[in-house]
Amino acid sequence: MRSKKKKKTSNILLKVKKILSLTSLSINKKTFYSSDSHFFLFFLASTCFLISLFLIVVFPKSVRKVSHGEVLSLQMDYKRIPLKDRVFVLKPVLKNGVFSFPILSAQSVIGLDLDTNVTLYEKNPDLPVLPASITKLVTAMVALESFDKNALFSFNGEYIDGQKMGLLKGERMKVIDLINALLVYSANDAAYLLAENYPGGVEAFVQAMNEKAASLGALNTHFENPTGFDGQNHKTTASDLMLISKAAIDNPDILDIVKKKEIDLVSSDGKIRHNLKNTNKLLGILDGVVGLKTGWTENARENLVTYFVKDNHHLLIVLLGSQDRFGETKELIDWIFSSYDWLWVEAK
Numbered sequence: 001m002r003s004k005k006k007k008k009t010s011n012i013l014l015k016v017k018k019i020l021s022l023t024s025l026s027i028n029k030k031t032f033y034s035s036d037s038h039f040f041l042f043f044l045a046s047t048c049f050l051i052s053l054f055l056i057v058v059f060p061k062s063v064r065k066v067s068h069g070e071v072l073s074l075q076m077d078y079k080r081i082p083l084k085d086r087v088f089v090l091k092p093v094l095k096n097g098v099f100s101f102p103i104l105s106a107q108s109v110i111g112l113d114l115d116t117n118v119t120l121y122e123k124n125p126d127l128p129v130l131p132a133s134i135t136k137l138v139t140a141m142v143a144l145e146s147f148d149k150n151a152l153f154s155f156n157g158e159y160i161d162g163q164k165m166g167l168l169k170g171e172r173m174k175v176i177d178l179i180n181a182l183l184v185y186s187a188n189d190a191a192y193l194l195a196e197n198y199p200g201g202v203e204a205f206v207q208a209m210n211e212k213a214a215s216l217g218a219l220n221t222h223f224e225n226p227t228g229f230d231g232q233n234h235k236t237t238a239s240d241l242m243l244i245s246k247a248a249i250d251n252p253d254i255l256d257i258v259k260k261k262e263i264d265l266v267s268s269d270g271k272i273r274h275n276l277k278n279t280n281k282l283l284g285i286l287d288g289v290v291g292l293k294t295g296w297t298e299n300a301r302e303n304l305v306t307y308f309v310k311d312n313h314h315l316l317i318v319l320l321g322s323q324d325r326f327g328e329t330k331e332l333i334d335w336i337f338s339s340y341d342w343l344w345v346e347a348k
Contacts, residue, residue, distance in 0.1 A: 087346070088346050088347065090345075101335070105324065105328065107301075109122060109238060110122045126238075128235045129236060129321055130321075132303050134236070136182050136293065138223065140254055150174055151174070155170065160189045163185065164189045179257065180276075185277070217240075230300065242318050245307070245318065249307050258280075262275070280292070288309055289306060290307040301323065302323065305318050
């Protein structure tokens with residue numbers, strides 16, 4: 001069968017060659033060679049004709065026909081492509097020749113491709129560390145699950161250490177506004193005001209936080225307070241914070257809040273205003289950063305969880321105990337996109 005196809009093709013090409021040779025003989029030699037440009041145009045036209053003939057006669061017979069179902073699967077699903085009984089998934093694959101990895105000051109790090117759950121980089125992912133204000137991701141989750149978002153809470157004026165939004169004694173704020181202050185500005189007074197209004201008070205609220213973490217699979221995490229103050233048994237790991245952060249970005253309220261670069265909050269009576277800027281310095285500066293949460297104490301050093309989206313790839317970076325959380329997060333993101341290719345790999 002193949003020999004017949006080859007013979008047919010060669011016969012066609014011989015005929016074309018003969019036609020071209022006859023055509024060239026019929027042209028007056030003086031006219032044809034009178035200009036180099038004429039020769040070039042004739043050569044170009046002949047070449048185009050031969051290529052067209054090849055594409056029409058030979059090439060289609062060597063191409064595998066694709067079924068309508070396959071074409072639909074390519075158009076409809078970017079991440080998973082079924083071809084007959086096989087399934088292909090777009091996965092990050094380390095490029096050949098990549099032998100250098102970022103050297104980071106952070107004590108514990110994980111970089112994850114959320115679409116495939118493939119770990120792109122890790123350093124001491126299960127090392128117990130101090131979470132600092134990353135704690136407030138769980139504070140926000142428990143508050144959203146426990147309170148009406150429009151409920152009003154009144155601040156009692158009790159002094160709270162660390163970062164504060166500046167609540168005044170007797171000031172009343174909506175729960176959703178307190179959660180905004182909690183996640184955008186890392187406000188400790190907002191965290192305690194939420195916890196104090198939980199049935200059973202702060203202690204019961206913290207217990208609910210620990211139960212929430214455990215329900216997410218964060219079994220090496222334990223909280224002692226709703227703010228992230230250092231404590232003897234206030235600890236987590238990068239692996240656990242990855243699970244917590246995944247749950248956080250799956251919550252539409254939290255995801256909407258952490259994207260905000262700046263917020264203006266007003267007390268229920270409209271008399272007191274709070275203008276708060278996001279503590280995440282990468283937000284609005286590094287393209288692709290959606291946001292998430294910062295954390296810092298003197299003992300914990302600099303912590304940062306980053307949700308990053310580029311070219312339809314979704315990354316989550318957990319970086320704990322760093323000397324330069326913003327610089328090292330950017331360095332890690334740059335390394336990931338220069339060191340990995342996203343390729344179609346057959347699912348197993």
